[in-house]
Amino acid sequence: MQVSQCKVGTILAEDVKTYHRITLVVKDSVLNQYILDRLVDYGLTHVWVYTSDALVPKEETNREKELIQTSYAEAAQVLKQVLRELSLGKKLNYTQITQLSKLVLGNITNRVNVIKYLNNIKDKDEYTYTHCVNVAFYAMLIAKWLNLSNGEIEEVIQVGLLHDIGKVFVPDEILNKQGKLSEEEFDVMKNHVLLGYYSIKELMDISPLIKEGVLSHHERSDGSGYPYGLRENEIHLFAKIIAIADVYDAMTQDRVYKKGVNPFEAFEMFQTLGMGIFDIEVLTVFLKNLAMNLTGLNVILENGERAEIVYVPPYEITKPVLRTGTTFIDMTQSKTKILSIF
Ligand SMILES: [Fe+2]
Incomplete structure (x- = not known):
């Protein structure tokens, strides 16, 4: 056109x-x-x-918003139930996980609203469930941006839903501890990866790639991750996707003991800390697409002023162009700071 x-x-x-x-x-x-x-x-x-x-059309946007809201709420609630049963020693209900992945996948064409919705989730108390659902949604977006097939996208979503299931076996006082974990506590925490893997290892319905994704989501490209210190190509793509979705959600969500950073601050952290740690191709695709899909969202600036994000330059994703009324603020030229995005 x-x-x-x-x-x-x-x-x-x-x-x-x-x-x-x-x-x-x-x-x-x-x-x-x-x-x-x-x-x-x-x-x-x-x-x-x-x-x-x-x-x-406006009606469509509203319908899409409702669809995300209901599928998100249902996913969090069902996942909570599935994990509770697992913590009581029952077998993982994988049929429900596959149903949930279809529910998440149903939002695939609705990216801008998905991003906006996830950005506004503030549920500190139900953190583990909401975190897994958020990661599943972000993983879906990344997989889509990487042009994976629908079958693969569904598998990645399942890894997102399942990646932290081992945490049901980690004591609450370690999971919710405010402040730094001791070395022993951190070892217990790290064990959630193996515990999660063991609880699905024998389930024949679950594909080996999903199991591997759960096992490897804390591996890092430079070998600094756990449990095995795998490097670059030893780590499966699904685990690389989940690693980025996991860290992004952990950075941006509020917890009982910390306030989450805004997406632009998270991009900056990824750019300074993340380049050697995460898969460079997956990270680049994630950052560029997520950043550019923030167009249309609103921000609150340091001085309390509200503005709309009208453009995010792909070569400078931490510095969007904002509009307040008829004035444009190019963040590459401005000293003002973005406090929050909604
Ligand atoms: Fe984890």
């Missing part, structure tokens, strides 16, 4: 790249006036959109 014909609200069907092959806007972004003006600045004349009139 000709850029001059695009309306605000049109959805992109492909990434938009400059003539030097630099991504300007990712697929599935909803065009706003700021982005349209940038496309013109870059001399782009045509972009791929879903259909010429594929604006998101």
Whole structure:
């Protein structure tokens, strides 16, 4: 479609790249006036959109929001029940896990709302269940952005739901301890990986890749992870995806003893600490797509002012462009800080 014909609200069907092959806007972004003006600045004349009139109808957006809300709540509740039974010595109810993964997968086309919804979850008390559901949702997005097949995406979602099941065997005083764990306590905590793996190892219905994903989600590319200190290609892709989703959710969620950081602070932490630790390709895909899908969300600035995220440059994802009223704030040029996103 000709850029001059695009309306605000049109959805992109492909990434938009400059003539030097630099991504300007990712697929599935909803065009706003700021982005349209940038496309013109870059001399782009045509972009791929879903259909010429594929604006998101308001009713549809509301329906999608409800769908996430209900599937999220159901997933957290069922997972809580499944984990409780496991902690009482019963066998894991894998049929329910497969049903839950389908429920999560049902939100796959609804990325912007999924990201917004996850960003606004603040449930400190039910942390373990909500964390596993969040990781399952983020893992779905990453798998989708990596162009995995639907079957693989469903498996990755299941790894997300199951990755921390071993924590039901870790005492609460260690799980919820405020402050640093002692060395012995950390060893007990680390054991959740093996305990989780052992509780699904004998279940023949579960694919070996899912079991491996659960076992390896704390392995790190530089060999610094556990339980085996595996490196780069020794770690399966599913575990690499879960590792990133897991750490991102842990960074951004509030806990009883700490406040979560906002997504842009999390991106910065990944960029400074994460590059040698996580799989570089998976991390790059995750950061770029997640960042660019924050367009349309609102922020609160240091001075209490509210603004809307109108664009996130893919080459500088920690510095979005914001709009307050008719004024634009380019965070690459501004000293103001983003406090929270909603
Ligand atoms: Fe874990």
